Amino acid sequence: MQSSALHLAVFTLCVTVPSALLVCLAAKFYLRRVRIERPAIGVFNGRDVLVLFVLLSTIPLFYLQLPRWLLTGFLVITFASSLSIGYRPVLGSTKVWAAIGILLGLNIWMGNNALGTVLGWQLFWLENDIIVLLGAVAVANLYVQGGMKLRYVAWFAILLAGYDAFFTEVFPVTNALVEEFLGYPLDPSVGMRWHLDNAAIGIGDLFVYALFVLSAFKAYGRAAGRIALAVVVTFGAIAPAVVPLAINYIDARNDTLVPAQAWFGPAAFITYLLLRRRNGKERTMQEFLASDDVVRPGPDRTAIEDAAPVSPAPTHPQPDRQPVDVNR
C-alpha cells in the first residue's frame, strides 16, 4: 500500500526541517566555542571549491563500483576521520576514539541485525542520524574555520544545484546511491522510518546547509546567520519536502527523489549577493574571532544569551536584528 503524496510530504518535512535546523544550529554552537587545529599554512580558496566539487561529483561514481564490504570500509574511514578531527578538541584523543568506536560499531551491528522491524529501522536511523549530524557539523566547521568564505559556499551551492539536478533527473546516479546505501550500515543520510515509508536527507545537503549558515554568520554576523538559516529551512528543507506535491519526482523504482540542492543552490546564491551588497567585504576569521560573536571562557554575555534559547525581552536592542529569528 502506497502512502499519499501529502502524507509523504508531511513525513518528509518532519525529517528535513529538524535535521536542517539541528545541523545548522549545532554547527554554529560549535563555531562559537570550539577551535579546530589548522595547518601552519593554508586558507580555503576558490580552487579548493572546485577540487571539492570534482571530488564530490566523482566519489559517488566510485562508490557504486565497490563491493559492499569495501564501501562500508570507506565509510568507516570517512566518518572516523571527520568525527576525530571535529571532536578531539572537545573530548581529547582517548574519549573521542572510544566514542567513535562505540558509535560506528553499534551502527554496523544495527545495520546488519536490527532492520527486520519498523522499530529496528527507527532505532537504526536514530543512531545513524547522530553520526551523520556530528560528521556534518565537524566538517562544515573544519572548512569555515579553515577560512572558507560565504562567496565560495555560494558558488559551491550553485554548482551543486546543477550537479544535483543533472544526476537526479538526467543521469540518475543519486538514485542509484540512495538504493546502494539504504538498509546498510553508515547510510550517509539523516532519515527516519514510519510504517513502510523512509524519508531521508543526504549528508551532502546537510553539509552545504551548515556551511552556508556558518559562513554567513562568520562573514556578516548574527543577523546574516539568521537570514541564512531561514533560507536553509525554506529552500533546503521545506521546498524539497513539498514540491513533490506539485512536481512529479517519482523515479523508476517508485521512490520520490528530490534534488534538494537544485532548490537551495539558487536561493543561497541570491542570498549571498544580497548580503554582500548590504554588508560589503566579508569578515576574516581573525576579525570573527575578535568579535563578540565568539563565546569566550568565563562569564560572558553572549554565552549567557546562547544558553537561554528563548529571550522574550532582550535587554540590549539588536540594531541588525532581522524579522526572521529562527535562530533563537
Next chain:
Amino acid sequence: MFETGIRQFRMAMGIVWGRKLDPRNIERLVADALATLQEFGEPGADARVLTDGPMTDPEERAHIAQTNLRRTARRLAKQSPFYTKRFASAGVDPRKLDIGHLEQVPVTVKADLTQNASEFLCRDSQRYLATRTTGTTGKPTEVWLSSYEMSLWPAMGALASTLRDDLRPDDVMQVNVSSRATAAVSLDVAVCHLVGTGCRIIGLVPPDEALDALTEGVTLLSTCASYLGQLVVAARRRGLGASDFTLRRIDVGGEVLSPTLAEAARETFGAEAINDLFGMTEVLPVTGRHCSQDHLHHDITMGLCEYVDLDTGLAAEPGAPASVVITPFFPYRECMPVFRYDTRDVVRPLDGTALTCEISGLPATSKILGKADQLIRLAANDIVSPRDLVEAIDALPTQPWPARFRATVDSGRITLTLPESAIAGLGQAAAEQHFNDRGLDVRVAIVDDEHASRLRPLRCDLRETTFAARPALIGV
C-alpha cells in the same frame, strides 16, 4: 587549502629525498602563507616546523644531519673538483661519513677558496651571479651562485620571514649595506618582492642621506653594526628621536654589535627589536640569529654547524673558544659549495643545560666573539676577544660609535689605540679605569681622529659617493 597541502608535501619530499627543490613551489607557499596571515592573523599549528625543521629531538637531528651530510659529500665527490681531490687524499668514503668523526676531512679555509676558486665550481651547475666578500678581513673571496640558488634562497627566506612575522606586505625595508654585496642585496630585493614589502636599496651613502630616507615611512632597516653606529650619532647630532621614525626592527649583521649600541639604536629610532644576524657569503644559505637570551642559534635545516677547538681542531668543550665550521647541505647549496668551511668566527659552545629561550629548539652557542686571528691570548686561559673590546669601547661615556681601535700586546699587556675623540673630555686615566672596570687591563694610546679609519677596517668605511653629498662647484 588542498593545493597548499600538496605544495608542502612536495617541499617536504624534496627535503627528505634530497632532490633539488622547486623554487616556484616555495614561492607559491609564500603566497599561501600571506593569505593565511591575512585570514587568521597568524600561522597555524607547527609553523615553526616549516621554518626551523622538525628537529627538537637531538637524536633525530643527528640522524637527519648525517643523511644530509653524506648526500652532500657524495655529490661533491662527484661534481666538485676540489672535493674530489680532498676526499680522495683524506681517504674518506663520502657514503660512510660519520657525523661524529668529521675531523677525517680537513676543514676548508678561506685561502683554499681564494686560491682555487674555479675548482669549487660544481660540474653539474650553471654560474649565474658572482658575489665578492667585502674584504674587511683579508683578500676578497668570489663566490659564484646559480640561478637555482638565487631563486630558492629568497623563496625560503620569504617563507620563514612571513611565518615569523619578520616581513609584512605593509613594511618598507631600507637596505644600507655595501651595494657591491650583490648576493645580499639581490636576496633582499627578491625576498621583499615575494612578500610584497617595499624595498629601498640605498647602500653605504653618507649617513645623513640615509637618515633622511629613514624618516620617510621606513619600518625595517638592514645594515651593519658600524654603519648603525654612524646613523645613531648622526641622528643624535641632528636632534632626531624615536618620534621622527617609524622603524619597527633593525637587522644588523657582519660585525660585532654591542649591547650599548643596540640600546642606543633602539632608543634613537624607536625600533622594537634589534636583530643581530649571522650571515657569511661563503656559507650561504646557512645563517644564524640571536635570541632574547643572547644565544646565537645557527640554522640546522640547511647546513651542519660544528664548533671546533681552535687548537685541536676537534669538537670544542663547552665554554672553550671554538671556531664555527659550516657545511651547507645539498639541495640548498648547489653551484660553488663548501664542505666543513672554517669561518674563523669564534664562539663558546654552551653547556648541556636545557635552553629556555624562544628558539630553544635549535642548538645554540654564545654570541660571536670575533675572528679567531683577532683574539688576543694573554695567557693560556686569558683571552681577550674583539667583542670584549668593542663592547667596552662602545660603553665609553663619549659614545664613540662605531668603535675604532687597534689592540696590540706589549709585555703581556694590551695597548689599545683609540681615536682622540673616543676619550675626549674623559682623559686617559679615566678611560683606562673604564676598561679596568670591565676586566680589561689595557694601556690606552691616542691617535688623531684623522687616522681613526686606519686603526681597523669597518664595513661603514666602504662608503659610496653620491652627487648629493658633493659640495657645489659652481661659484667657487
